[in-house]
Amino acid sequence: MDPPETLEALQIRHRKEQRDLQARITQKKKSASKKTRKGVNDECATLESELKERHSQELAALNSENGFAATDEAPVEGDPEEEAQKDPETTTNGIAESLQNTSISSPTLESADSPASNEPRKKPNRAKARLARRAAEQDALAAQAAAEAASMPDLREQERINMRGYFSKYELQEKEIRADGHCLYSAVADQMDQAGLGLEPRIQPTIADKQLDGVSDAEKKLPTYKLVRYAAADYIEQNPDQFAGFMEEPLEEYLRKIRETGEWGGHLELTALARQYGIQINVLQANGTVEEITPAEDSTATGDDKKVIWLGYYHHNFGLGEHYNSLRKAA
Secondary structure (H helix, E strand, O other): OOOOOHHHHHHHHHHHHEEEEEEHHHHHHHHOOOOOOOHHHHHHHHHHHHHHHHHHHHHEEEEEEEHOHHHHHOOOOOOOOHHOOOOOOOHHHHHHHHHHHOOOOOOOEEEEEOOHOOOOOOOOOOHHHHHHHHHHHHHHHHHHHHHHHHHOOHHHHHHHHHHHHHHHOOOOOEOOOOOOOOOOHHHHHHHHHHOOOOOOOOOOOOOOOOOOOOOHHHHOEEEHHHHHHHHHHHHHHHHHOOOHHHHHHHHHHHHHHHHHOOOOOOOOHHHHHHHHHOOOEEEEOOOOEEEEEOOOOOOOOOHHHHEEEEEEEEEEEEEEEEEEEEEEEEE
16 A cells, blocks of 8 residues: 655645646647637636645645644645746636635744745746856856967067067068058168169159149159059059969059058069069068069079068068068168
8 A cells, every 4th residue: 555645745746737737728728719719718617626626625635634724734836937937828817816725834834923924936037047147158258268368379479589580690680660551662662772772663653643733843752662652563564464363353453552552562562573673572581481582584693783672571560460671781
């Protein structure tokens, strides 16, 4: 013979039966049509009444066995989380009344004199809990990212240290060039001036700046980087077959950016300048590589006949990104 059911086990079973009934009623009402709605409502009310009556009888029987009066029966409490998730449109007043009427206080679980027994239980604020959990996850990710960043090498400092080492090797000293988009052209102009090569290109620049219309010859002197820009653009314009295959935009637009904007220069422009001025451009990088850009017809020149200028190329050290400095011969 099975042992008698305890009060706690009875309460647990009653709560489960109440939840099961609620699920059945919800399903019935969702499936009901306008014609069957009244019959379904009546059936649901009958099921609620029968469950309420049966629970009351079972509680009374158990309390009589344990020596408690019917008025001292223990409460049958609903699950707050599941109550919060119920659909308000399908929750009937009958079920709520049934749950309330079957809740009977028990001296074995909670004192009748306790103020908390008369206060409704607060439902947990699930939205606030989600926000707090999300904020904690974001803080943890931020802390992890900061820790990873702290453990990573300082690429800018490493690049600077490496470049200094190669300056000594090649007997060079650095002339800082402003990082304004014109750095390649300014560095070439500085190198040409230091080497006494001048800025006279093989192809005379065609300066078609409309802003100079009506300005006297004395006032037409342009910044040296501007002259170098025009020298590169003019060489590319007159030798399009050597460069057009490497461009991602029409030739005219490419040339306009070289002449009229602060667009950065790169390998194409260095190649054009090497051929325009008949010089070799050595580009020193932080890994020790020296890229030699030679004019096609002068590539075999040696000794005193070889005109060479030096640029330092940086990938990490400046805010705008890639950058060129002038590398002069050490005194």
